[in-house]
Amino acid sequence: MSSSFPTANKPPFNPFGWLIAxxxxxxxxxxxxxxxxxxxxxxxxxxxxxxxxxxxxxxxxxxxxxxxxxxxxxxxxxxxxxxxxxxxxxxxxxxxxxxxxxxxxxxxxxxxxxxxxxxxxxxxxxxxxxxxxxxxxxxxxxxxxxxxxxxxxxxxxxxxxGNEPSFREKNILYQEFRKETTPSGERENVLSRIFYAREFNGKEMKGLNILDFSQNGLNQIVVAETATWNPIDKTWDFFNGTTYTIAPDGSFQGILRYKKQQLQLPRAPLDIATTTTDPIEMNIAQIRQYLATTGEGGNVKETRKLRLRxxxxxxxxxxxxxxxxxxxxxxxxxxxxxxxxxxxxxxxxxxxxxxxxxxxxxxxxxxxxxxxxxxxxxxxxxxxxxxxxxxxxxxx
Structure with a gap:
């Protein structure tokens, strides 16, 4: 003899019933x-x-x-x-x-x-x-x-x-800094290079000027018509330009004209050019990454606005x-x-x-x-x- 219990009034299965209860x-x-x-x-x-x-x-x-x-x-x-x-x-x-x-x-x-x-x-x-x-x-x-x-x-x-301008088109400026130890033992940021491009069309930089301060003073100026980032060698390829070497007394020590030259510079200028700076188009991680890329060389007004955002x-x-x-x-x-x-x-x-x-x-x-x-x-x-x-x- 088997016994059974009525099931007609049994409530339907609810996987979240424990939570609601x-x-x-x-x-x-x-x-x-x-x-x-x-x-x-x-x-x-x-x-x-x-x-x-x-x-x-x-x-x-x-x-x-x-x-x-x-x-x-x-x-x-x-x-x-x-x-x-x-x-x-x-x-x-x-x-x-x-x-x-x-x-x-x-x-x-x-x-x-x-x-x-x-x-x-x-x-x-x-x-x-x-x-x-x-x-x-x-x-x-x-x-x-x-x-x-x-x-x-x-x-x-x-x-x-008729285009997709996902980049900054004019006046790309990037300042690279290095850490140096002062006589008092403190670490401070010292300007190393200034990278400026007049225009960016989404593929290449145009109208470039690079000021090199890496040897404790302006020691080199690089001017080029165009430059592109080389992702394989992780360098910049500069085309149709001139390199001016500056002597310690400020005079030109040498002038080199070139058709193509590779320079070991960071990718940061390209990141700056291809990153939107409109806060409503960026999440917190993207804003922080942009600020880390620009460092102390970013536009002061723009940097302050993004920090507030x-x-x-x-x-x-x-x-x-x-x-x-x-x-x-x-x-x-x-x-x-x-x-x-x-x-x-x-x-x-x-x-x-x-x-x-x-x-x-x-x-x-x-x-x-x-x-x-x-x-x-x-x-x-x-x-x-x-x-x-x-x-x-x-x-x-």
């Missing part, structure tokens, strides 16, 4: 309420951004420059990830304001508070969701946005100019977490009536303040008042401190 019912409820307005916010804010930042310009290029519609659509969708990434923090703020304001106006938060749930525990689901979105935003900004923006630029330039790229994803804290904190305050109509307006005020303060910090950094680290993190930290202060005040 570990989340308290209140957290699941609040997070479930946050997701729909968050998705709505991403769609709304990214649509506004892409319409203002891309759509109008593409329409003008279609009508005035003859940009094909298919390529315009391709550029439009390639630009979309950038505005989606900008919408993540704003949508987090909007969702928290809407949901927590509704819970407060419907007295659901009062019921939870009467059961002994603290304010800190009420905002925890929003903070956790904000933390998750922080990680997603960081990965999205590093893996998707720069590549999509770069591809959009190349596609647009190829369509309008590194800190901003690191701090920006954490705005999702900060906005989640601020939005939920403002929303849990007791409400007599619904604030759904004003949530969007409050979000815009906070967002405008954040970006305005970001611009002010950038200006202070350019004037040397703030460091790149402080200028990149101060807007986020300011709103974080304000959110924590409001939260502690409400909890009293």
């Amino acid at each position: 570990g989340i308290p019912v209140m957290d699941r409820y609040i997070i479930g309420e946050l997701i729909p307005p968050f998705i709505f916010g991403v769609g709304a804010f990214s649509s506004i951004g892409v319409a203002i930042g891309v759509l109008f310009d593409l329409v003008r290029k279609i009508t005035e420059a003859g940009l094909p519609l298919t390529l315009a659509l391709e550029v439009f969708f390639l630009k979309l990830p950038y505005f989606i990434s900008l919408a993540f923090p704003m949508s987090m703020l909007l969702a928290c304001l809407i949901v927590y304001s509704r819970l407060s106006s419907d007295s659901e938060l009062i019921a939870l508070r009467s059961c002994g749930v603290s304010i800190y525990r009420l905002v925890l689901p929003a903070v956790l969701l904000g933390l998750i979105m922080t990680g997603i935003t960081f990965v999205f900004n590093e893996a998707v946005v720069p590549a999509a923006n770069r591809r959009a630029t190349i596609t647009l330039n190829r369509a309008l100019k 590194i800190d901003q790229k690191i701090s920006f994803p954490f705005v999702c977490l900060v906005f989640a804290l601020v939005g939920s904190t403002l929303g849990v305050q007791p409400q007599r009536g619904g604030r759904r109509a004003t949530s969007f307006g409050v979000s815009l005020v906070i967002i405008v303040f954040y970006y305005l303060f970001t611009s002010i910090c950038e200006a202070f950094y350019q004037f040397g008042i703030l460091s790149s680290l402080l200028a990149g993190w101060l807007p986020t930290l300011t709103i974080l401190v304000a959110g924590v202060f409001i939260l502690m005040r409400i909890n009293r």
Whole structure:
């Protein structure tokens, strides 16, 4: 005789059931309420951004420059990830304001508070969701946005100019430094060579001038019509040029004209010429690699801008977490009536303040008042401190 158990009411197999079962019912409820307005916010804010930042310009290029519609659509969708990434923090703020304001106006938060749930525990689901979105935003900004923006630029330039200018075309300058020990025993950077090319067409450098200071003073000047990088020998091939040897007293010691000459110079000038310097087309690793390549010889203004962008790229994803804290904190305050109509307006005020303060910090950094680290993190930290202060005040 065999026994069997009824299986009609057995729940379907769920491989993530252990994870869901570990989340308290209140957290699941609040997070479930946050997701729909968050998705709505991403769609709304990214649509506004892409319409203002891309759509109008593409329409003008279609009508005035003859940009094909298919390529315009391709550029439009390639630009979309950038505005989606900008919408993540704003949508987090909007969702928290809407949901927590509704819970407060419907007295659901009062019921939870009467059961002994603290304010800190009420905002925890929003903070956790904000933390998750922080990680997603960081990965999205590093893996998707720069590549999509770069591809959009190349596609647009190829369509309008008939080429693919993935390189710097004019005035390539590279300064090579070496380490030397001073009489006091300290190590310092000393200029070794200056590499200058008037033009780069994607294959060869044109109008080259090399100043060699490797022997403690200007000792050689190399001038050439063109030069190309030789990947096999890992040298530069210079064509149709002249080498001037300089004596210690500054006079010409010798002049050598050549058709072709190989020089043992670093590949760095080619890396500088072929690397984009637009921060929205570079991730953090690419910016750091570019700064390491240019070293102390890079354009000072450009170098400072890129150093600031590194800190901003690191701090920006954490705005999702900060906005989640601020939005939920403002929303849990007791409400007599619904604030759904004003949530969007409050979000815009906070967002405008954040970006305005970001611009002010950038200006202070350019004037040397703030460091790149402080200028990149101060807007986020300011709103974080304000959110924590409001939260502690409400909890009293």
